[in-house]
Amino acid sequence: MSQFRDLTLLPLSTTEQLVIACDSSAGIGAKQADMVSVPTEVMSAYCLRVPLLELLCFGAQPLMVIDTVGNEMQPTGEKVIAGLRQELAKADLATLPLNGSTEDNMTTITTSVGVTVIGKSALKQRKQYSSLLVYQLGTPYVGEQVVAHLDTIFAYQEVRRLQRIVGVVDLLPVGSKGIRDEMGQLAATQKLTPKWVVTDDAEFSQSAGPATVLLIAIVPAAQAELQCAFPTVRLIAELEAK
Incomplete structure (x- = not known):
């Protein structure tokens, strides 16, 4: 186990x-x-x-x-x-x-x-990458904010669409620990170091409640395809070799 x-x-x-x-x-x-x-x-x-x-x-x-x-x-x-x-x-x-x-x-x-x-x-063998890009899908909501934004929170079908993009290598739902903490987990899993593209966003420390944010790690070559399929995502970090 x-x-x-x-x-x-x-x-x-x-x-x-x-x-x-x-x-x-x-x-x-x-x-x-x-x-x-x-x-x-x-x-x-x-x-x-x-x-x-x-x-x-x-x-x-x-x-x-x-x-x-x-x-x-x-x-x-x-x-x-x-x-x-x-x-x-x-x-x-x-x-x-x-x-x-x-x-x-x-x-x-x-x-x-x-x-x-x-x-x-x-059972999986994880592949090692030299660099990845991390995008954010969704906005962190908690409590009454969730109820007010039910219609805008990403759906399961969007997760399945993301998984069909060849260059998507990792997906991580963000909950109460917030984006910054989950980014650390994502980087540790990939054995890479995060370099923030967006550095001063207060959202990164907020709770995302019932997984209202999704972190998407992709190979750089998949950037155009991801942005075309999901125009609301934003690039927030690069993962680089330690």
């Missing part, structure tokens, strides 16, 4: 491995003491979005979703499940099995949910 960024990798054979990702949400929902008031279905959908994107960007095929709801089944648990199923449908994974549990012994006044996604992928 090994760790890759926020993923746990468990070998199944000499050619395949399980890939496991998880996320949690608390204080966001429709209960009386929640800090951010949003429909429960929206909260659970975006809680699923984070680990689901992590698996898809790694190239894994999701196999099942597990939800751990720290609230009663009716109505909160049912709404959580409805939100999860809506999000799976958006990702063209509507038939993926769900399993989970709820808290029906205690009365709760805040919403709490944990989501685990289990997938499978081929």
Whole structure:
């Protein structure tokens, strides 16, 4: 068993491995003491979005979703499940099995949910590059900002389109740690050093909530194709050999 960024990798054979990702949400929902008031279905959908994107960007095929709801089944648990199923449908994974549990012994006044996604992928040998360009897709949003910009947040279909571009070598969803921290992880994975093209952007230290930003690492030769296919991306860093 090994760790890759926020993923746990468990070998199944000499050619395949399980890939496991998880996320949690608390204080966001429709209960009386929640800090951010949003429909429960929206909260659970975006809680699923984070680990689901992590698996898809790694190239894994999701196999099942597990939800751990720290609230009663009716109505909160049912709404959580409805939100999860809506999000799976958006990702063209509507038939993926769900399993989970709820808290029906205690009365709760805040919403709490944990989501685990289990997938499978081929064992990989990572190629070493001498230089890469890193682009940003999306804007960091958190809390009520997410609700206000639901229509502009990048979709799963865009991730799949990016994966079909030959020169795209790495995709990394950005969550609560922010762009700057995730750039460090991306550079470490590629064994390269980041050189920021944009140096003074306050966005880089902000939380991107439920993965509202995607970092895209490409070989320089793919720059024109990427910018043509995704005109809203912006170049934020170069990765160079140490």
